[in-house]
Amino acid sequence: MEITPQTKNHYLPSIADLLFFTILFYLSFYSKSDMLGDGDTGYHIRAGEYIINTLTIPTHDMFSFHAPPLLWTAHEWLSEVIMAAIHNAFGLTGIVVFFSFLLSLAHYLLFRILRGYKSNILWAIAIIVLVIGSSLIHWLARPHIFSLLLMIIWYYLLESWHYGRMNRLHLLPFIMLLWVNLHGGFLGGFMLLGAYLVGNLVNMLTASPPERGHYWQKCRQLVLTTGICLLACLVNPYGYHILLFPFKLVSDKYIMDHVTEFLSPNFHERMPFKYLLFLLITLFAVTKKRLDAAELVLVLLFTNMALYSARYIPLFALIVAPILTRQASWIQDIPENRITLFFRKRAENISKIDVSVSGYIWPSAAVLIVVIAVFFGRIHHTFDEKTKPVAAVEFLLKEKIAGNMFNNDEFGDYLIYRAYPQYKVFIDGRLDMYGTNIMKDYYKVIKFEHDWEKIVSKYRITWVFFDSDSTLSRYLLKDTNWKLIYSDKVASIFVKNLPEYRNLIEKYPSVTPYIPEDTPNARR
Incomplete structure (x- = not known):
């Protein structure tokens, strides 16, 4: 031809x-x-x-x-x-x-x-x-x-x-x-x-x-x-x-x-x-x-x-x-x-x-090449530990913390993926399901609006799983009613100063809180 x-x-x-x-x-x-x-x-x-x-x-x-x-x-x-x-x-x-x-x-x-x-x-x-x-x-x-x-x-x-x-x-x-x-x-x-x-x-x-x-x-x-x-x-x-x-x-x-x-x-x-x-x-x-x-x-x-x-x-x-x-x-x-x-x-x-x-x-x-690459392990994808609380959730799986948590909504998504049914969340990405009332309560806490402490009591929150570089985490660091038991660049975990958490508090008595490098405290 x-x-x-x-x-x-x-x-x-x-x-x-x-x-x-x-x-x-x-x-x-x-x-x-x-x-x-x-x-x-x-x-x-x-x-x-x-x-x-x-x-x-x-x-x-x-x-x-x-x-x-x-x-x-x-x-x-x-x-x-x-x-x-x-x-x-x-x-x-x-x-x-x-x-x-x-x-x-x-x-x-x-x-x-x-x-x-x-x-x-x-x-x-x-x-x-x-x-x-x-x-x-x-x-x-x-x-x-x-x-x-x-x-x-x-x-x-x-x-x-x-x-x-x-x-x-x-x-x-x-x-x-x-x-x-x-x-x-x-x-x-x-x-x-x-x-x-x-x-x-x-x-x-x-x-x-x-x-x-x-x-x-x-x-x-x-x-x-x-x-x-x-x-x-x-x-x-x-x-x-x-x-x-x-x-x-x-x-x-x-x-x-x-x-x-x-x-x-x-x-x-x-x-x-x-x-x-x-x-x-x-x-x-x-x-x-x-x-x-x-x-x-x-x-x-x-x-x-x-x-x-x-x-x-x-x-x-x-x-x-x-x-x-x-x-x-x-x-x-x-x-x-x-x-x-x-x-x-x-x-x-x-x-x-x-x-x-x-x-x-x-x-x-192209499809065949990608399929072969997946089969032989040449492609690997997972959640980015720099933006998702990967290490923090591994800590939670190890410690098995009881009680109701208050969490960042994005952290809730990852926690469901990695730790359900051991842990159940306060909120996650299904915001349409949670509705206006729970969303308002969520924002009232993270923005420290009037009577935000009552929201914590309303949902019987005894520990907090939130991003380290947040106003909430900074506040809890200074509140003697809460104790930091874990912190990295992505997430921090606080427990209430209660008898049921005594062992955890004693196990992690001096956790170093993460402070972003661009904050005034860090520069000082």
């Missing part, structure tokens, strides 16, 4: 392939991956193990000491089962690699979608880079990654139907059946359905009489699809209550105002999101191409969500990416000069190579 340049190109990796294995290799092989930067991963794993071991979906909390047990909607139960199964087989390394694969696949698919618009390939590359940069803040080994992937698939199916490329609306209820049991982000699917429904209603009202029937038919299809998807949502352990859960969460103003990931973006930080937002505004200002009504609804809806909460920035990024790519026709209208000609020529050459590439050999090879 004659080998032509086209044949050689056939075996080169495409841009999408490069994107896939770059993300997969970086997240899998980089030893300090931030995928385990959030302790929530730990309680998700233990929740999944509980479900597997008991063959029941929990309706009440089992990880905290609160009595009676708190009502708990484990809305991510299927994700947690998957995570527990992977963890039992491959440990935390398997968890990181699995979610790295999902993130790689999600952005691989998104870029393939962007390339489908036949726009300038350099523009598509620039958009996907901004999307990735904007989404990095939420690349964590947690169930929301399932929502990110399913959102891309859902969006593609709806958009393809909307523009008449293909009709696969019948697949949406099956996706929803899976999605509703994986993560609360399933509500995003209904937002997209609603946006396209509103868009087609606007098109119907503004269209000429002969065209109104077409849009009316599209509206009917969307209403029917939405109804079937709603029925599919009921196939979950909590019935119709699962539909109310996301609304209950976002309507709790106290939680939304006090949980970091629900706060608005901090534009004083370096955020690719703001550049993506600026690009969106600029493009709408200079392009002559009019937005479709559905596109306008999507942009307004998800821009508002991203500005309200940084948690929604990744969703905003993947929603505006196809819109920005389609609107890029203005690039062709730029007058030719030496610079524009250079970039157009490069784009054409890259595009020719990219189009000639086919198959999935490179993504498959």
